Amino acid sequence: MRATLTCVLCLLAGVLALVLGATPAQAGVLTRAEMTRRFPAPLMVGEREADLPVWPLFKQNATATELVGYVFESIDLAPIPGFSGVPLNLMVAIDPKGVFIGVEVLSHHEPVFLDGLGEAPLYQFVKQYKDLSLKQNISIETGGHRVRHPDAAHAYIDGVSKATASVRIINQSVLAAALKVSRKKLGFAAGRDPDQIARVRQDVFEPLDLKRMMADGLVQRLRVSNRDIERLFAGGPGAGLDPQALAQPDDTFIDLYLACVSVPSIGRNLLTAAGWRKLQGRLEEGDHALIVMSSGRYSVTGDDFVRGSVPDRILLRQEKLPIDMRDLDLDLKLALPLAADSVTIFRVIGQAGLDPASPMDFALPVTRNKGIVYPERITRELSLRYTLPQRLLTKVEDNSKSWPGIWNARRWELATLAAGLAVLSVALTMQKRLTANGSRFNWFRRAYLVFTVGFVGYYAQGQLSIVNVTGVVQALWARRGLEFLLFDPMTVALWAFVLVSLLVWGRGTFCGWLCPFGALQELTGKLAQWLRIPQLRVRHRTDARLKYIKYVALAGIIASAFFSNELTDKLVELEPFKTAITLSFVRSWPYVAYAVGLLLASGFVYKFFCRYLCPFGASLALLGRFRLLDWIPRYKDCGAPCQTCRHRCDYQAISPSGAVAYDECFQCMDCVVIYESDEKCAVRILEIKRHRTIPIQPAARSSI
Incomplete structure (x- = not known):
């Protein structure tokens, strides 16, 4: 319990810090000397302007000094947070006609590009802005949605697979900053984004x-x-x-x-x-x-x-x-x-x-x-x-510059997710009927886990993560908004459902049904059991101690989010979600080995990572303590003397007294199946035997 208490105190300290004050948002980093190095002769760098944080570029044309363009940092003009909660910083240069001279990445903390896909796709993406014009409607094309008709009014750039939401945030950062400069310096009026009217x-x-x-x-x-x-x-x-x-x-x-x-x-x-x-x-x-x-x-x-x-x-x-x-x-x-x-x-x-x-x-x-x-x-x-x-x-139809366009583009995925969540909600609400037939319930659960891995995880990229938590913490700490979350509609939709389910059922709804990596682990564990691989059951006291590790990990990651973005980027790699789900194991071998190792471990120790190491699961367990229902039905004889459910709980979430530890319950409902079964529940079996009577027929008397 000490580790749990430490984690709670850490979270309370973070909230208190947000209330009492916050550090100012990060500002631009370029100096005059750095600008001169990046734009050497024959170009000349003017003084940074006072009314707008831009550097004018000049060149000598005969006897006249000609304006070449303006250079600025996106973080000074459009500090839009990325998925880590920290804004990307891009150096943007435009000429007097609103044409991009170039875009470069100065700094970022995007998880998918940090030891994931690598930074090469990011650098390649921003290079595409060169020679495009702000007078064009710049759209991002990804996957099968490629309909190219570039002209004076339209331009198209290739997105990055597995980083769709990140590149949209980058695109909005570039265009929002460039439009501010063009409206102030190039005569474009300070009206709305011309593509959203x-x-x-x-x-x-x-x-x-x-x-x-x-x-x-x-x-x-x-x-x-x-x-x-x-x-x-x-x-x-x-x-x-x-x-x-x-x-x-x-x-x-x-x-x-x-x-x-x-x-x-x-x-x-x-x-x-x-x-x-x-x-x-x-x-x-x-x-x-x-x-x-x-x-x-x-x-x-x-x-x-x-x-x-x-x-x-x-x-x-x-x-x-x-x-x-x-x-x-x-x-x-x-x-x-x-x-x-x-x-x-x-x-x-x-x-x-x-x-x-x-x-x-x-x-x-x-x-x-x-x-x-x-x-x-x-x-x-x-x-x-x-x-x-x-x-x-x-x-006008929203395009990739704004989050409403992203939601509109993914409306069928959101509709499918909504249907899946509705099915799950109905099933969990009608658990007595769902668990009345153990075999039928097992088929339903396995089918839903396949849906979670296949659709929610690999197709829709809806893996919730501790990065979502640290991103919010870092954004609030720097007094930035949370609009960046809206660039990933699947994440927002899942979070909305999970926050409600935490209040009703606790942690188990997400961890047991909707976590793609958790579902992958469970399917791996079931396959190992079917292959008769020996299962290791950790002693009760050791299991209880090991479960504190995830709370310690959560406390460390949350604490790092307040003072070091770089350290946070490294600590969140404790989660294998990015490697296994987001990048589909296409990553450098140490990360792949780590993710595969955790899956193999779950073949011997059931859902090893989820139970002992997952910091995101720890955060949900803490939030789940505010649940409204103790939804698992129990008999008064559960635990005293009956131990059937405790011994059959693969998560070891039931104590010898029969009490359910909801913080560690993954809502697999195996114990509910037992509870509803006349063949598996010892209490019900004994009750049936007590009420069973053998009718005694009087002996037939022979007449004399």
């Missing part, structure tokens, strides 16, 4: 006139008179400074019509057929075009406006974030009768992150000057909100 339906066209379009909100109008604009400045220093507004209050200040002309139901109705074709030729996939038609004394372009530039008299914001618009320098004719002195088409590039499904807020700044030498500028804004109807839009 709605799209305009190009296949929908509705013939509409101007009256119907205005009624539906497809065209918005803003009419402001001189009187209205004077009211806007009333009560402030700008009041009364416009003589024309005071002299002609009812005249039009601006009469503006605005629409998203890249929507077919708008553009094809507003523009001539030739104008629509011309507009389409100037837009790339994901771009939006906004038409502004106005008349009156105030123009959105102004006398000093330069065609092709960004306007300063009309601004676009979405969710309070500015989004750049640029004049397309197009002269297009209108197909509908609409009086307008000025018609201007503005383009919003796809990378700006404009979401057509969300309201667009337009502002027209109107400025008045007061004074002569140093005039005071007083600015007020006219506002207009524009929203497209949902019938003209469609939600």
Whole structure:
């Protein structure tokens, strides 16, 4: 019990540390000298910028100094935790057009790449970003889902088998960091991720006139008179400074019509057929075009406006974030009768992150000057909100950048897992009926263990591990979020079920039914018994002491997670799960020998690793102490005097007194089968004998 107490105290200390304070998240590690070494002449490394942690790269071009790009570390801009709970740190370089110059791995703690697959596949994966553009939709292809149609708007990179979730986290780290830099330095607006927003339906066209379009909100109008604009400045220093507004209050200040002309139901109705074709030729996939038609004394372009530039008299914001618009320098004719002195088409590039499904807020700044030498500028804004109807839009399918896309891609696997968990739940809830026939129960259990090994383990890669625990501890300790867990839907789904089952039945549901390596061990042990390999039964006292080892291992691993990620990476190798299940024994020979050795040991000592060494099992045993049910039925004679179940329990989880040690119970239900059997349960056999009576027939009397 001392080891168990030590483990509990260690976990409580960790929780207390999280409550009282935490160490700050890791920051970038590159220095000016290191940057100069990595980017030698003719390149020149500028000073690290203060407003954003990026290093500008320059080169001399004749007499001019030319900007080559920006270099930054992903951990400074997108510290997304990997599966160890520690963010990967990647050096990313992009040029002024948003094209990747290169991506390199500076540090990582991804279990699958540490002495697993090795780091070579990781380095090969990040090399694929070179020459790709942020203007492209970059997707990861794995396995049989390879549909390559690369073009200016789409790019595809090969994933890494057995590391699908890890490379998706890497991809999100690279793109999230690069998009932050591009929005700040390259003119991309600070909008949403352009691949996670709605799209305009190009296949929908509705013939509409101007009256119907205005009624539906497809065209918005803003009419402001001189009187209205004077009211806007009333009560402030700008009041009364416009003589024309005071002299002609009812005249039009601006009469503006605005629409998203890249929507077919708008553009094809507003523009001539030739104008629509011309507009389409100037837009790339994901771009939006906004038409502004106005008349009156105030123009959105102004006398000093330069065609092709960004306007300063009309601004676009979405969710309070500015989004750049640029004049397309197009002269297009209108197909509908609409009086307008000025018609201007503005383009919003796809990378700006404009979401057509969300309201667009337009502002027209109107400025008045007061004074002569140093005039005071007083600015007020006219506002207009524009929203497209949902019938003209469609939600984009999530891709590998975001965890919802991963869940969607694995929906059939999740459905299969859900069905399997439902079957298990029903079976365990109806244990009396399940165990009524011992032979039938044995077939059910073996079939389910095969499902666990084959589907949950090797196919769906749903092996829960102590790495899940240390990852959460390390992320919380560094005050990082837990979103990284969502990149592995099978793990999240299993954890959700296991946390519930811990409260109901305890540790045994996962360890006895859902652990792929545990199931592999049990099948190995059953095969050894069928082959009549001698089974070693450890003495009760020795067995009890050996079971403390896993708690000591758990305490050591959890403690290491607070001060040394490198040590944690080594200690978690006590588990053979990565070797046997995740990597299917494709690993360097010491790890394979260790995993195979544990399987062979289970052929002699039943589930040797699970009972004595598994730190993850120890963590579940501690959590399982909060279970609600003592679900194994017992007779008052169990243990005193009957010892049948104790001697037949391969896990040695039943004490001589007949009490069940639920911390060590794997829910194999062999004792429940015995309990329900009239042929195996000594208590039931004796009870039957006590109630068995032999009828005595009176002797037949012969008549005289």
